[in-house]
Each structure stands twice: as C-alpha cells, then as structure tokens.
Amino acid sequence: MIAKKQRVMLATAGDEGLVDGLLAREAGQWLFEVKQDGYRVVAAGEDGQVRLWTRNGIDCTSAYPEVVRALNDQPYQDFEIDGEVVVRDASGQARFELLQQRGGIAAARAGVEEELAATYVAFDILSLDGVDLTPITLDRRRGLLGDAFEFGGALELSELLEGDAAELLAKECAAGGEGLIAKRTSSGYRAGRSRNWYKLKCLRRDDMVIAGYTEPKGSRVGFGALVLGMNEGRRLVYTGRVGTGFDDATLKSLAKRLAKLRTDVCPFASVPPGLGAVNWVTPELVCEVGFGEWSSSGKVRHPRYLGLRPDKEATEVRRERQLPEVKLSNLDKIYYPAIEGTKGEVVSYYDLVAPLMLAEIADRPLVLERFPNGVKAKGFYQKNTPDHVPDYISRVRVDSNSGDSISYSVVHDEAGLRYLANQAALVMHVLLSDAADPAHPIEIIWDLDPTGDDFARVQQAALLLKDRLDDLGLAPRVKSTGSKGLHIHIDISDQPGVVGYDMSRAFASRLAWELVEEAPNDFSLEFSKKERQGKLLIDVLRNGHASHAAAAYSLRAVPEAGAAAPISWEEALDPEFRPRQLTMRNMAERLSAGIDPWADRAAPTSTITGAAEKLLG
C-alpha cells in the first residue's frame, strides 16, 4: 500500500531486518545510544595534558578549548576516552552544521565558545591510569567511565537507552534525531570477529516536485540528477537534487518524460544560486525521495530517489518546515503610541501576512527601517546585516553606489520575518533584484508621492500610467504605500539577466516624462520640494541600482500603522480610497476575506525590451 503524505521516518531498508532480526533475537544483549551529529574525537590525558584527536589522527586540541578545560578539571589525569564533539542548537539538538560553523578542526576563533558552545559526549573509555581497558566488556567500561569522571558543562556522558530496538529507534526518529548506535554489551573495544555494533539510521522521506534535470556525464544514461522543489506558501522552493537510486531503465524512461516537459522558465520563485546548468521542466511530476536530514539551507542531505508518485499533485507537495523558534522580547512595548499598538501586535501582523509577503520579498535583499523606541522616536535605517543575526537570515553582498559593498539581509521564511519584527524593523524595504542576481532588476516601480495629501492627483497619475502600461502589455499592479501615495509595479523578470538597472530606470523615466509633459502643472520629476511647487513627485530614482522601495505588506512608520498593501485598480482609483486605510489593525479582516489583489497577477504580454522599442518607435 502506498502510504499517505509521509513525515514518517523509518529505519533504512537494511536496518529494518537488523532491528527485527538480530537485535530482537538478542534483546537484552544490546544497548543503544543516540547517534550524535558531530565529530568523533578521542580525548587523551597524559601527565595532566589533555589532547584531542580525530579518528584519522589529527590533533584538534585547540579547536575545542572548553572541552579541554572540562577534561583537565577531572580527578584522573591519565586516560583515553572516546566520544563525539557536538554543538547543540537552542532546543538541545546536536547539529553538525553548527559544529562546522566553528570552523572545523582548526583553532577556535575567539568568542566562538559562547556563540556555539561545544560539548564532548563521552561514550567509551579505553584506558585509565595507564590500565588498558579495551579487553574488558562494554558494560564494565561504561561503568568505569561513569564513575571516574564528573560530568557537566562541556563534558557529557552519553545516555544509555535500554529496551526494544524498534521502539527506541522509532522514538528517536520521531524526535527528529539522526538515529541510534547499537552496541553489544559483552564486547571488548574493537574486539571480536562478529560485528558488535551497528548504526541504525533514521530515514526521512518526502514527496518532491521535479523542477528540472541535469545532463548525464560519462557513461550515465538519461540524466544526471533531478532538481527538486517543494511548495512553500505560494512559491516553489529549491530543496536540492537527487542523483542516485535510479536504474538504467528508470533513467531512460524518466528522461523521456522530462524531455517532453522541457521549458526555459525556471519554476522556482528565485533561481537557486550555484546550481550550474539545469534543464528546467514544467513542475508537474512528483517523486518520493529518501534522505538523511534537512540542511539548514533547506536542502536534502544524502538524497535517494525512491520512485515516481503519479497519484500526487505537484501543487499539493508542500514543505511544512519546522521553523526555528524565534526568541521574542518586550511584546507589550508600545511601538505605535497613537493607537497603542504594541510590538506583540507587530509580530502577529507579520506572522499573518507572512505567506503573501514572502512571495514578494523572500530571497531578496532587504533594507530595514528600525524603531526600537516606537515610531514617535527617532528610528534608523539599516542596510548592513549585523554579525549576530541568526542563521535563518542570510546575507547577500551588493555593490553600493558609493564605493564599498553592503551585506544586505535576506529572509526566506516566517522565522526571518518574525526576527526582524522583534528587532523593531517595522518598515521593510526591498531592492528590486533577487539576491541571486543583484545586477538585474526583476521589477520596475513608479513611486507616486504627493507633496501634501493630494491623493486625487496621485490617482490621476496612476490612471495615466496604468493606461500606458496596459497599452504596452506590461500588466501593471498597484499597491498603497500605507502612507501618502501609490506604487505602480511591473514585472520584468521574464528575461532573467537581460535588463539592467540603466535600462529599467531609463524606461521608468521615459514614461514619467510623458506624464510630466502631459500635465506639467500636476506632475514633476523634481526632487526638491521647493522646485516642485506642490506638484506630485513621480519618483523613478527608486529604479536605480541598490535603490529600494517599501515592500508589499510592510508596515509604515505612520501613527495609524498603515501598511503597504497590494490593492486592486478599482480600489486604487476609488475616490474614497486613502493609502492609510489599510493598517496593521484591519489587514487580518482583509486577508481572511480572501482579498489578495496580486494573487492572479497577469503575466506581461510584452517584454520590457519590446515595450521600450514600441515606445520609441
């Protein structure tokens, strides 16, 4: 029977026999330990000098000073113990990636011990006070280990699990662990002809959408690897690739099916960086993939193809990521005094809009406008990402207009938004590019910004611009800025890497000029308020390299907590409409009514290059 959507985890195929067979038959003769996701390290104390060695004999003593200290601080000075160095995340789960962030086995960076504290999980002892313990049985060695050392802090004693192998393994896998190590209690250290220990690995499996494939290399037939994705919110996100688990017949038949689905359009919301050449396909085939674990960048580790799932709909393949917990603080602090809006409300607001907002700003460089003391106090802009942000927020370097480059924050998920909200980043701006390709804009924005509260003139400009963009086949969208004006957007992502900022800004200026020529008393490109004489500013400078605009669904720093909200053209042109009428307070009602004006955005029927020609010609 084909199982339902599985987040179920099983032992690997080989282990099932082991668990049901040997380990069940010899119940009671085996003990189990949690498989630690770290580096195997032998710690040797000699004349009060502790050294740490990897299994292949590399000295890594200086990499884990806190472990060395803990071992120096013991009643015995001469010993040799076996264990695993791990770094735990906030929830106590050992994670290999965190360990790697310490910089491998080189000497530890200063300060890393607080950030990414290492723990040595001891599970065996080889010698004590010069006495070789390897011949005696495992359970006696364990007893000695437990008695001879004082555990705590950076030194832990590996927990022994006793009982039914299948039950223990199921429990560990369900808890998100890596697996178990089974060891024969009567065995000496590395002794015996028969195997006296086994790894029991948890295997995750999930359905994934096939988004593309790579060309085969060498004698390989069909294709090299499948490029995989899963839906998150309304985006298809890259989840890694799988190149093993196929036989030749599968390779050939699948290659044939995929060839028919070939397309030039990358189906991912943003092209995964560093993927190399991929033949994209229309994302409609679903396959099941077995894998070891999720990496923190959301890709499968040790993936294995398990077969097609013709019974599954690609659009229903979702990833519900277990998001990292975001520490929140000061939730009762007032950020919007005029409406007594608290930080807690701000966080809830961003939770609420996250699915729609992420569709617009995930994987794009962000500029933050932060108000730790509320909107009435002075805030500050932040472009560079501080060193201390959690790893579920990433960075992208973009050359700035003035010399040096800037490391912008990039969020990928709800956790990122929550973190920023908790950081009082009330207003979030985006650059007009994807993080993967900062040199090329993916949209053009006309910012209609009235000098006073002259919204009628904003609407007049919006309508003129809309008509022109419609005529050019560019499918304009509109959003309320949440403050005074409107933003008119068009998508130009249909030719990735073709349109540069020079061209998009030139195009934006050109249209803006036409508006100014048409109504020179109403509109102006002039930045200075004085020169502008109360006319409406059509701000096209936002389309320059490294320029930014308030993101869809971002809150604004106005007293009533206005939100920059996608709106329909009907709303935008309604004489009653005001940009601040959509706020942190009423967005929930709007969204639960299913209002999502940009959901079914029309695809442009013309490219920007085509439109530019039409405009000039």
Place this chain on the structure above:
DNA sequence: GGGCCAA
C-alpha cells in the same frame, strides 16, 4: 534592540 567601546 543589541553589540561594542570607552569610562
């Protein structure tokens, strides 16, 4: 909001 640096 939170790290850093100078008292």
Place this chain on the structure above:
DNA sequence: TTGGCCCAACGCCGG
C-alpha cells in the same frame, strides 16, 4: 558594570 554610540545616503536648508 554602565552609558553612549552606531546602525543609509543624498542634497538641501538654515545657522
């Protein structure tokens, strides 16, 4: 330990 500083970039103004 505490307290101030910093966290964009530009052009414009007035002092």
Place this chain on the structure above:
DNA sequence: CCGGCG
C-alpha cells in the same frame, strides 16, 4: 563649515 531635515 556643520548638523538637522526630508
């Protein structure tokens, strides 16, 4: 020439 403002 500098600091605050938009």
